Amino acid sequence: MRELEKLASHIKELLKDDKEKNLSLQKVPAWLLKWESPWKGKLRGGELDTKGEEELYQLGIRVRERFPDLFNEEYHPDVYPIKTTQVPQASASAVAFGMGLFSCNGSLGLARHRAFAVTSESRASDITLRFFDCCQTYKDFRKSHEPAVDKLKEPIIAEITSALAKRYRFNFTRQDISSLWFLCKQETTLLDITDQACSLFSPTEVALLEWTDDLEVFMLKGYGKSLNYQMGVPLLKDVIQSMDQAIKAKEDNQAPGSYEKARLRFAHAETVVPFSCLLGLFLEGSDFQRIQKEEPLDFPPKPPKSRSWRGSIVAPFAGNNMLVLYSCPANSSSKYFVLALHNEHPIAMPGCGGTDFCPFEVFKESIVSPHLKHDYNTLCQVNLDQPKQKPETM
Template identity: 25%
Template structure:
């Protein structure tokens, strides 16, 4: 009888324990942040995710570096005034919805996300201004660049040895100056001279001067057809439904809301390496891969392989490098240009890099899951492309670095970092001899 009494006394406790276990075991797991998301943020991907931190000298047996020509995208920036305004209004509204849905238990987000959203505010200092992270990206890139070529690049500035230039924007000007601070040191970098910056620079932003490109590509509805169709695809609809369900709203969100969250996730990830943006928690890795492709479609058709004129006009920048490397003068030894995403993508396409066998279309996301054209990797903030001229005995060879790593352009020998200069001159012979920019950009024909 005593044993029965004991069982009856502990029975409520056993029921409680079993109930807690059943609820814990069978309830849906809350949605958590996945770190891999940060690798798929399009052109807003922070440079730290793709940078090569190895600063070993780039030595090749029997070869001596003689000149370097580099073109660099500005570091991490803030959004445009227009985008910041939309974010400030719409995302603050959505944040209130998310907090209330977490409170009511309708959201599948983890409870700790609530505090992050409650604290969230958009903090923007100026339209497309360089951020602290962007300054650090350039500072460290400058340091690594000089360390890799100690015999070529001196830490003492000379107006004849070095040439620096940036476009007429705050973000490229600051990027150039932080790069030089890392390259020369803060004291010596004050001696660096920069020419007057241009809004429509014929080398750094050649496409701004190409009226034909602006009319037939940039402002052509055909250049956004594939992206708009993909926005309505089954893959994108699945994301809209999944994110809406995570928040707990009955009516699916608009795609524009989903994309704003993705943009904010991208910016805040780039701005701060130690804090997870609450907006990133809204997505899974597969979600952001689809959104990444949405971005890739835009840049492929507007700044990449979509229309031949887009990359052919980049001969203006390429020929500036050729002129430096074929000049009989030993000066300048180093040229560093600071520019924008559009310039880098067009130049990469001109070189034939990251070209897939299939064109990027709204219908072939699954087929191109492992594509080469991923702007998250090839056009992050701080993206850079450098050409280094080596003298190897009696011949000259060229090392091409993208994101500080050797790359081989089509037509150069397989298995070698260095490509003979004469081979490059042969590959691009027509572009070098017939880069008539004014003629190329005056016609209205595609």
């Protein structure tokens, strides 16, 4: 939150300068005259806040209630394996979710919690959940294209800076506007405050600033570059492997408790966004056919035009994707179907003809197979001579 402390310091400098020049501050909102960063003096960041803990805890409870037949087995780490990245916020998310998922099923304390295992790979070799961090090609791409993204956003920021400077008769800089927009999002999400930083902007300006955020996510994490999501193939393979194993267990009539029933993974927006792209979610019109051909996509339409791609929907706080495998033995065309849930809501995958329940064979053929031709090591220039580290238990 250093950005907000810098903002507070600069606002104080501007206020002091205006007072020394006897300039009127009548147009400046009262809250800004005495504003301090709510995170002032905080030395460390990156942890899961209390609101996030509650969101993940409640999500775990809702998942258990939604799929009672899935979570009716006695807990075992091989039946309900939980993996997370080796990052404190992600691992805390996994723990909060697990506490909700397995609540009232143990013997610890009044809430009858139970212990459960959470494992992780080393950050240096976790190509399943932190594929973006292990991919040198992607890191080079991102570093070289961030200035281009900033250049696309610049006219919007400049226009809004000029508008706010006139509206409040205050010498805001472009950096101030970027920081105030960041503050608006933090206040809204973490503090439930909407009448301070957010109130500085008009609805039109908010729409434009949201679009600049969406553009950045699109270009650097989403459909803007095929590498962004192609490097997520190891995670897609992991998902398909879990489904194939579940089908085999069903076909072989394996005893309950002897096979995996839910594979639970916790990571980051940089994981969720590419995985959503691998599934073909949030595309416009014929875009699914274009990504199958690896053709570049147009930028998300600028307001006031409508668009499907919105970062606040694609990857909000506690954002999640679930792929649910259903057995339908009475169906004549297919015995197994896949349902995609995005943030707990059913969402049709375009490769499945727009239906919520996608035949497993169609899911594999139309959505998964086209991506499997890409090899992670080749895409990402991975040094195969590096020693692999064993998973660590938290």
